[in-house]
Amino acid sequence: xxxxxxxxxxxxxxxxxxxxxxxxxxxxxxxxxxxxxxxxxxxxxxxxxxxxxxxxxxxxxxxxxxxxxxxxxxxxxxxxxxxxxxxxxxxxxxxxxxxxxxxxxxxxxxxxxxxxxxxxxxxxxxxxxxxxxxxxxxxxxxxxxxxxxxxxxxxxxxxxxxxxxxxxxxxxxxxxxxxxxxxxxxxxxxxxxxxxxxxxxxxxxxxxxxxxxxxxxxxxxxxxxxxxxxxxxxxxxxxxxxxxxxxxxxxxxxxxxxxxxxxxxxxxxxxxxxxxxxxxxxxxxxxxxxxxxxxxxxxxxxxxxxxxxxx
Amino acid sequence: xxxxxxxxxxxxxxxxxxxxxxxxxxxxxxxxxxxxxxxxxxxxxxxxxxxxxxxxxxxxxxxxxxxxxxxxxxxxxxxxxxxxxxxxxxxxxxxxxxxxxxxxxxxxxxxxxxxxxxxxxxxxxxxxxxxxxxxxxxxxxxxxxxxxxxxxxxxxxxxxxxxxxxxxxxxxxxxxxxxxxxxxxxxxxxxxxxxxxxxxxxxxxxxxxxxxxxxxxxxxxxxxxxxxxxxxxxxxxxxxxxxxxxxxxxxxxxxxxxxxxxxxxx
Numbered sequence: 001x002x003x004x005x006x007x008x009x010x011x012x013x014x015x016x017x018x019x020x021x022x023x024x025x026x027x028x029x030x031x032x033x034x035x036x037x038x039x040x041x042x043x044x045x046x047x048x049x050x051x052x053x054x055x056x057x058x059x060x061x062x063x064x065x066x067x068x069x070x071x072x073x074x075x076x077x078x079x080x081x082x083x084x085x086x087x088x089x090x091x092x093x094x095x096x097x098x099x100x101x102x103x104x105x106x107x108x109x110x111x112x113x114x115x116x117x118x119x120x121x122x123x124x125x126x127x128x129x130x131x132x133x134x135x136x137x138x139x140x141x142x143x144x145x146x147x148x149x150x151x152x153x154x155x156x157x158x159x160x161x162x163x164x165x166x167x168x169x170x171x172x173x174x175x176x177x178x179x180x181x182x183x184x185x186x187x188x189x190x191x192x193x194x195x196x197x198x199x200x201x202x203x204x205x206x207x208x209x210x211x212x213x214x215x216x217x218x219x220x221x222x223x224x225x226x227x228x229x230x231x232x233x234x235x236x237x238x239x240x241x242x243x244x245x246x247x248x249x250x251x252x253x254x255x256x257x258x259x260x261x262x263x264x265x266x267x268x269x270x271x272x273x274x275x276x277x278x279x280x281x282x283x284x285x286x287x288x289x290x291x292x293x294x295x296x297x298x299x300x301x302x303x304x305x306x307x308x309x310x311x
Numbered sequence: 312x313x314x315x316x317x318x319x320x321x322x323x324x325x326x327x328x329x330x331x332x333x334x335x336x337x338x339x340x341x342x343x344x345x346x347x348x349x350x351x352x353x354x355x356x357x358x359x360x361x362x363x364x365x366x367x368x369x370x371x372x373x374x375x376x377x378x379x380x381x382x383x384x385x386x387x388x389x390x391x392x393x394x395x396x397x398x399x400x401x402x403x404x405x406x407x408x409x410x411x412x413x414x415x416x417x418x419x420x421x422x423x424x425x426x427x428x429x430x431x432x433x434x435x436x437x438x439x440x441x442x443x444x445x446x447x448x449x450x451x452x453x454x455x456x457x458x459x460x461x462x463x464x465x466x467x468x469x470x471x472x473x474x475x476x477x478x479x480x481x482x483x484x485x486x487x488x489x490x491x492x493x494x495x496x497x498x499x500x501x502x503x504x505x506x507x508x509x510x511x512x513x514x515x516x517x518x519x520x521x522x523x524x525x526x527x528x529x530x531x532x533x534x535x536x537x538x539x540x541x542x543x544x545x546x547x548x549x550x551x552x553x554x555x556x557x558x559x560x561x562x563x564x565x566x567x568x569x570x571x572x573x574x575x576x577x
Contacts, residue, residue: 285403286405299460
């Protein structure tokens with residue numbers, strides 16, 4: 001089943017409690033996916049890049065060597081960031097298997113990401129001037145508590161609660177997906193893509209990498225590929241309705257925009273609220289009402305719809 | 312506008328180990344009862360307990376007219392009510408609202424999510440705002456009036472009754488419809504009446520495309536009488552100019568061959 005949600009404040013000054021909002025929305029849809037929860041949150045953009053790296057999965061066996069292995073991987077990742085030309089300004093332990101680094105880097109992001117991910121078990125969860133992806137096993141309250149997301153301030157974000165169907169229950173297969181190697185773009189998805197393998201082979205042949213076996217990752221990489229070739233986010237989303245086969249609703253975010261796309265059958269739910277100063281959307285209206293305290297007018301977008309809002 | 316997060320909109324329910332099944336089955340008994348009328352606030356009640364309160368009022372307390380405040384778009388509210396009564400939901404409902412009902416007159420001052428009134432047998436449901444996809448799926452009787460838009464596959468597998476939408480409808484409206492009537496005053500999405508067996512769909516606006524075996528029907532006096540009567544009953548004003556669509560009955564299932572004979576022919 002899975003549940004997706006998004007929220008964007010049109011006066012996007014980055015001062016909204018976006019982490020807490022998203023937790024409220026996702027927790028109210030816990031029944032749609034108890035396996036894992038993920039967030040893509042956007043703070044006010046800075047000049048430097050924030051890279052979040054996972055060094056192990058939360059499901060990895062905690063044997064006697066675990067801590068040493070993670071420390072070694074982290075040293076290796078930091079060394080590779082520097083040798084790729086990044087000026088590492090600061091690092092922060094997110095938990096015992098994830099860390100984030102603030103870097104000054106002006107080179108090729110794909111090269112940087114590939115170089116970091118060539119370290120065993122390392123995966124770049126997100127990379128951007130304002131994007132940070134957090135995902136882990138458990139419901140929204142659990143993940144928010146572990147990562148301190150109640151205190152995350154920003155302008156917009158998306159989230160996902162996952163009921164695993166076609167791939168494993170672990171962080172690699174949890175949403176959102178960063179649109180590797182395009183900075184500040186992330187996707188959450190509810191549905192099934194039936195031409196996944198066809199598109200995966202096609203995109204891999206163009207040099208893209210996949211971190212999971214989840215069909216949803218195709219959308220993120222597909223959009224990144226289109227944008228790298230000059231499409232705007234909205235154009236790329238329109239093309240996806242033609243190219244991707246299956247039943248799907250997905251929400252995509254970039255540094256300053258949030259968009260939603262529905263397949264031609266409108267087979268996956270989405271409820272939308274557009275206010276004067278904010279837009280909220282989710283698989284269920286309950287999620288929107290978890291963050292709005294008065295009666296509101298909502299509706300279901302129709303089939304083959306692409307809508308984009310900017311902050 | 313800023314958001315509200317201080318108080319949860321739903322009480323923290325007790326769930327099973329998987330976190331999916333709501334275990335608390337206590338009847339809240341929080342209603343204010345005045346003779347045959349009752350009201351209660353559902354803001355801090357879970358789906359299961361709201362429905363238990365409704366059943367307690369209607370089946371055990373002799374109440375026939377209930378108003379539910381702050382339903383909060385929770386799912387499956389009012390499902391399976393099988394008695395004649397009046398229910399007013401003061402706010403929006405979530406998915407599978409009022410499924411399988413038989414008899415009630417329901418008014419919803421808000422929106423309803425997917426699959427409203429699924430398998431409704433009889434009664435009247437008036438929705439003041441929009442309704443999601445699969446509105447009136449497989450309804451067998453009664454009248455369902457939506458004053459806003461309806462989503463995709465409205466009246467899928469409809470077996471009777473009437474669905475009226477004052478706004479537009481999404482794709483595959485009337486998909487596999489078998490009997491009954493739909494009145495879509497606005498536009499209809501692609502695939503209208505796809506694979507319908509019988510029944511009638513009236514559309515006031517543009518039809519993006521007709522589905523397989525759906526054809527334009529011939530308007531007659533009975534159509535005029537039906538439309539005017541329904542609009543008059545529900546105070547919907549003057550009906551718009553409508554087009555009528557019916558089943559063309561050209562699909563293989565309308566030939567006179569037995570399955571074994573069809574195999575021989577094909």
